[in-house]
Amino acid sequence: MTMPLPAGSTIGIIGGGQLARMLALAAARLGFKTAVLEPQENCPAAQVANVHIQTAYDDKEGLEKLSQLSDVITYEFENIDVSALEKLSSDIDVYPSAQALRISQDRLVEKTFLQKSGLNTAPYRDIDNAQTLESALQEFGERGILKTRRFGYDGKGQIRFSGKPDDMLPAEAIEAFEGAPAILEGFVEFTCEISVIASRGQDGNVSCFEPAENIHKNGILFSSTVPSSVSEATKQNAIDEATRLIQALDYVGTLGLEFFVMPDGSLIANEFAPRVHNSGHWTEAACSVSQFEQHIRCCIGWPLAKQHRHSDCVMENLLGHDIEKLVTLAGDPNIVLHNYGKAEAREGRKMGHFTQLATRK
Amino acid sequence: MTMPLPAGSTIGIIGGGQLARMLALAAARLGFKTAVLEPQENCPAAQVANVHIQTAYDDKEGLEKLSQLSDVITYEFENIDVSALEKLSSDIDVYPSAQALRISQDRLVEKTFLQKSGLNTAPYRDIDNAQTLESALQEFGERGILKTRRFGYDGKGQIRFSGKPDDMLPAEAIEAFEGAPAILEGFVEFTCEISVIASRGQDGNVSCFEPAENIHKNGILFSSTVPSSVSEATKQNAIDEATRLIQALDYVGTLGLEFFVMPDGSLIANEFAPRVHNSGHWTEAACSVSQFEQHIRCCIGWPLAKQHRHSDCVMENLLGHDIEKLVTLAGDPNIVLHNYGKAEAREGRKMGHFTQLATRK
Structure with a gap:
């Protein structure tokens, strides 16, 4: 300390x-x-x-x-x-430590760590070559997602197998990955996706924001809604699992942990990011303290704030030329805006976001 | 436009x-x-x-x-x-215009403008010399505050007359002001002080935050509390008067208007500042939009946000070495902090502020 x-x-x-x-x-x-x-x-x-x-x-x-x-x-x-x-x-x-970074950088190591920490994950297999891919596919009913172990984000570096004739052949997929180490993840038939933003201070105290319900489009986060549609028990479960993970990592700082929610309300941990997270941007608009301030508090050795959320909300990303909607959005009395100051609005580029607060009387 | x-x-x-x-x-x-x-x-x-x-x-x-x-x-x-x-x-x-600045810089011009705009002010007299001061004091029952017309702030450049033997002599007071133009303001026996932060966009729309109740110590703002203790009618009246003033000034931007509240709930306009105002710092912590963003919106030609206040709150200034309390305050779950990044904590210097939000369950 x-x-x-x-x-x-x-x-x-x-x-x-x-x-x-x-x-x-x-x-x-x-x-x-x-x-x-x-x-x-x-x-x-x-x-x-x-x-x-x-x-x-x-x-x-x-x-x-x-x-x-x-x-x-x-x-x-x-x-x-x-x-x-x-x-x-x-x-x-x-902060966070190089150890937490190392774990998060490799999907195989990450999934193994999640399981070891008591969190459920999708089934996965380490893939070295066309043969291990073929046998893993067979095991998973010809369906699954091949992902590079390292350096994938926003849906990049992924190949889907849906058990249909237009799927890539295993050998083609391995070739497309140019020898990059990979894992095959089994499909998970989830109801929705949620994420928890958790912070742990230098004193070891943990504070989590309640889960946001996330919608992705083309592998990129489209929106985060709070409160999520899941039951109170599932919310609490997600917070408990995020707490378990952040403690197991002996982590200092803020992280984002994504879950798939199954039809029975149980959770499958997908992945965590050892940093503030896009699905936590709503905290800046709807809470007394943001994920960003919590992370800074961890870095400077301050106690975490026990935040309260004052509003229901939906955060949406502004990608590419969506940023031009900003002035129109500015006229909405319940919208809080954020523009990242990027000069060029390339397609799919995260240019800003806005959080719509639930309408008040 | x-x-x-x-x-x-x-x-x-x-x-x-x-x-x-x-x-x-x-x-x-x-x-x-x-x-x-x-x-x-x-x-x-x-x-x-x-x-x-x-x-x-x-x-x-x-x-x-x-x-x-x-x-x-x-x-x-x-x-x-x-x-x-x-x-x-x-x-x-x-923004705001040079015209608004000019009016605010001279207490005589300001009070005259406030009255012309239909706002009540304390009685005041233009003071040129010891003789005009003496006769004005006589008129006001030997009580009042002599203020420089220009360049006074945070209680500087003021001499109080309380009708008691240890009051300065008029000639002494004039000498102390070194010939600076001055006014004498009659005492106002007020119940409390409130202020309204008002913004007016380039489109002429006006948005006011609800009044904060202010406590000054040694002429410097000590705290702002929202909601204030005044009646709903007085709150509305304060907002109406701020709206009247900002329109009369043909103002673009945010201003702070201070009032004395009389025992019968009526208002005496004290002064306005043609800028964001210390008594509006709470908006950053307790509202969906702050006075600062409203001012920026005015400057860039955006519509004003129609803010809502999500929490009751008290803002307190951190003067001088008070800033050292920051880390302790950081441990309070309902406190939002702001440190201005000033290197030297000189006595009375505004170093930061904090806003205590009402405790939530």
Whole structure:
């Protein structure tokens, strides 16, 4: 248990996208400075951070400079070199730990860890080659999703098998993955998807936001609705499982844990992200404290806030040119807006989001 | 009626204190950039703004640079040279207008304008010299407050007369003011003080937050409580009067209007500030939209949000070394914090604030 960092200390953030931007804004409100490391010029976070180190994420000099300028280091995305993070950790506190990052980076390791921590997962098989894929498919009734073990996000790096004639042949799929290690996940016939945003402070206390119900389109989060449609028992179960995971990871910071909800209300843990999470953006609009502030509190050694949610809400992402709706949305009295300050509205790119609060009298 | 500014546009802010800082944070959330003009290095707003022009507030080159970098200009304090602002206004939209600024800068002009707009004020007299002061005191029963007409804030530049032997002599008071133009205000035996934060968009629509009840200590705001203890009729009356004032000023932006509440519930307008206001900081914690976002919306030509307040609350300022309480306050589940990032905790200096939300189950 370290002492809280004094106000005015600097939080180093690896990555300069919208998550880092929202972390930087939350840090500023609490009187803390931020330094972001991000190769892209004028990235969302650099626009609001105190310092921008413009180098590649794994650039040694850049990371060293970040370490020198910062009093604690965190990151906004999980595709970071673990060994670089481990090296950083010998000089400065890094939250979440390199260990949590390592687990989250590999679907096989992650699923194994989830199971070991007492959470249910979809059935999965380690896939090395066309033969192991073929036999795993056979086991799963020719249906399942082949996923790269590493570096997949937003539905990228996935091949679906639905047991129909137009499925790829196993050998084709292995070839398409160019030898990348993969797992086959069995299909899960779920009713809906929910996620829990959990935070754990340096004192070991845990605080979870209630589950949001998520809808994905084309593998990208489309909306998060709170309260979700699931039963109170399922909500509590999801919070208990997120608590179990975050403790098992000996985690400091905020994470997002996604679940599939089965027809009987039971939960299948899908994956976790060792960072603030898109499905937690609603907290900024509908709660007394946001996931971003909770994460910052963890980093600076403050106690977690026990948040309350003051409104029902639906958060929707604004992708690509959807961002142009912003001014129209601004006229709605119950909408809270967030624009990430990205110059170019490429298709599918996360440009901003809005949270519609339930209408009040 | 101009078109809304496109996202990514830059809002120039004269002044780099905590109000500018909170404006910059609100602008960032909406995807807008900020440039602040402020002589002080590493000022609160420069830490979060995109550009810091470090010159005196009335520096011609600095203001010109601000005008060139910005798409609209606003300011965070009222002690700005009106003629400099008028000059700026010929090149770029400035909100609130130089006219509103001019009225607010002179207590005599301000009180006259308030009365002309149909608001009641305390009795007042223009004071030129010891003789006019003496006769005004006589008229007011030897009691009243002598105030400089210009450049007073947080209780500075005021001399009280209470009709007792240890009062200053009129000649002494005039000497203490070193010839500064002044007014004498009659005492008002009020029950409590309230303020209304009102915003008016470029479309002429007005939105007011409900009145906060304010307590001052040593002439500095100590706390704002919402809801206030006044009757519904008095609340509505305060909102109606703020609406009348903001329309009479043909104002664009957010202002704070302070009232004394009399024992019969009637209102005496005290003064208005042509900017976001300390007594409106609670809006950031207890409402779906803050006074800062409302002001930014006015500047960028967006519609105002029709806010709702989701919690009862009390905002308290953290002055000087009070800021050290922040970490302790952080442990309270119902407290929302704000630290302005000032390096030195000088006595009486506004370092931050916190808003205690009413406890939820």
